[in-house]
Amino acid sequence: MPNASLIRSIHASWPPARWADVGVVVGCSGGADSVALLCSLAQIAASVGGPPGHSVAWGDRARAELPDSTRSGSATSGSVPGGSVPSGSVGNQSGGARGFLIAAHFNHGLRGDQSDRDEQSVRELAGRLGVDFIAGRSPGVAAPSVSAGLGDCATLAADDRPAQLISDEASLRAVRIDFLTRTAKQAGARYIALGHSADDNVETVLHHLMRGTGPTGLAGIPPFRSVGDDLVIARPLIEVDRQSIRDALRAMGQSWREDASNQNSDYQRNWIRNELIPLVRTRYPAADKAIGRAIEAQRDWRRLVESLADRWLEQHFSGGPAVVIEADSQTDAAVVTAALQRLWDRQGWARGPMKRAHWVRLAETVAGRESQRFVLPGQVEVQPGNPIRIARTQA
Incomplete structure (x- = not known):
């Protein structure tokens, strides 16, 4: 059973009333943070949706809709024809279950057998918890062998990706989020739950600052972020530090996987984690908490600006085949930029590749100070004028 303090933290940040009646896809790498999140959500879901050990995932009715050759006696899902979650089956459960969890793991295949063992460990954990499991893999990454009695896993390949393995940080994140988003949409889930911790938040802010x-x-990693109109990314552990998460797992006797590549400081975030932050702590032992307080202050400011941004979008935005925005030279650039960022989220366009200069140019366009057509990261084309038209072009 997950540590009680961890359960309390999740209850406080993400009350079950907000998610127990809907679908949740839990991104699980096999590392400590995501394992703790999956275990905790499964325990909370069982406590509100049925007795311990009762699956709050697809349930009997959903498994009955799978072909005979793919059914599994365990709670893990069968291999789904076409590599997708069966449309319309997830969440349509009998027996009074109210919502579902799916453990989702993406295998980049960068570490050979170790990557396969990560996937296997998440599959086995999902089976023990009575939660359905789905795996995504980079092109060319074969499915690892499955232990007897666990059943097969459903699989999704990364769509429209080059055959070679991707190894840069931004691309790896983009592929994972794409996989999780597609999984959630096909399953009819409302949330994607990710295991980011308070330490991740500190590292992210330092990374942003130096960029x-x-x-x-x-303002750091948002606890909640909309992806389009019907999907929300939730990070229930964002206020919990990494050490507390590991202590909770040890207390419950739950193992996790350690990714040896996390020690490779060639990756920028690893360098921040392994070298920069320990150095800062030698002079400022409470630096993590101090940065955390600064993040919270920025979030307060951000919430105010976002409320103004939502109002601005209602007045200036209209959807359709292309995004249409009325020009506005009066509103403060901070509000316009926040509105544009929320618009990016609604459209499902990746914000990771967007730099400050891109947002500044967009705000200048809205203010009428840009006259030339330009293309932003992600093949998003901007046509200045009044109204301004923004649309993703074909690659």
Whole structure:
């Protein structure tokens, strides 16, 4: 059973009333943070949706809709024809179950057998918890062998990706989020739950700061973020530090996987984690907490700006085949930028590749100070004028 303090933290940040009646896809790498999140959500879901050990995932009716050759006696899902979650089956459960959890793991295949063992460990954990499991893999990454009695896993390949393995940080994150988003949409889930911790937040803010960020970047990783109109990314552990998460797992006797590549400081975030932060702590032992307080102050500011941004979008935005925005030279650039960032989220366009200069140019366009057509990361084309038209072009 998950540590009680961890359960309390999740209850406080993400009350079950908000998610127990809907679908949740839990991104699980096999590392400590995501394992703790999956275990905790499964325990909370069981306590509100049925007795311990009762699956709050697809349930008997959903498994009955799978072909005979793919059914499994365990709670893990069968291999789904076409590599997708069966449309319309997830969440349509009998027996009074109210919502579902799916453990989702993406295998990049960068570490050979170790990557396969990560996938296997998440599959086995999902089976023990009575939660359905789905795996995504980079092109060319074969499915690992499955232990007897566990059943097969459903699989999704990364769509429209080059055959070679991707190894840069931004691309790896983009592929994972794409996989989780597609999984959630096909399953009819409302949330994607991720296991980011307070330490991840500190590292992210330092990373943003050194890249040259604005106030939004200094607000850190948002606890909740919309992806389109019907999907929300939730991070229930964002206020819990990494050590507390590991202590909770040890207390419950739950193992996790350690990714040896996390020690490779060639990756920028690893360098921040392994070298920069320990160095800062030698002079400022409470630096993590101090940065955390600064993040919270920035979030307060961000919430105010976002409320103004939502109002601005209602007045200036209209959807359709292309995004249409009325020009506005009066509203403060901070509000316009926040509105544009929320618009990016609604459209499902990746914000990771967007730098401050891109957002500044967009705000300048809205203010009528840009006259030339330009293309932003992600093949998003901007046509200045009044109204301004923004649309993703074909690659």
